[in-house]
Amino acid sequence: MLHGRTPSGVRFVFVAWPLAFLWHAAAMDDHATVDCKHPAGRFVPQIDPNRCEGKSACVAECPYDVFVVRRRERAELPGLNLLGTLKWWVHGGQQAEVLRADQCHGCGLCVSACPEGAITLKKA
Numbered sequence: 001m002l003h004g005r006t007p008s009g010v011r012f013v014f015v016a017w018p019l020a021f022l023w024h025a026a027a028m029d030d031h032a033t034v035d036c037k038h039p040a041g042r043f044v045p046q047i048d049p050n051r052c053e054g055k056s057a058c059v060a061e062c063p064y065d066v067f068v069v070r071r072r073e074r075a076e077l078p079g080l081n082l083l084g085t086l087k088w089w090v091h092g093g094q095q096a097e098v099l100r101a102d103q104c105h106g107c108g109l110c111v112s113a114c115p116e117g118a119i120t121l122k123k124a
């Protein structure tokens, strides 16, 4: 039945979408229980403010809610260079912040998820 196709294709869509949703939900559940190799506090994520565009991939990926994305004042980001300042302004000041660094388990999900390559892990 999954591989069947009616002339209009309607049946395929109604069968496939719930299955795709369930598959996605299962994948997200696996993600939430990712097997991190390190105890909390061994690594600390570092955000390069000149790269961060506040896209929230880190917030979505981190199983330990280490990050928050919020509007940050220019004075909070003294390391911004000219291009970083321009990006900060264009994105309405939205940037990620490491809120719960002590909860980081060093899994690296945020590093691979960030589309700007803005996150690195440092030993605490």
Ligand code: SF4
Residues within 6 Å of the ligand: 045, 061, 062, 063, 064, 065, 066, 103, 104, 105, 106, 107, 108, 109, 110, 111, 121
């Ligand atoms: S490495 Fe990144 S995603 Fe993993 S726990 Fe630390 S902050 Fe969260």
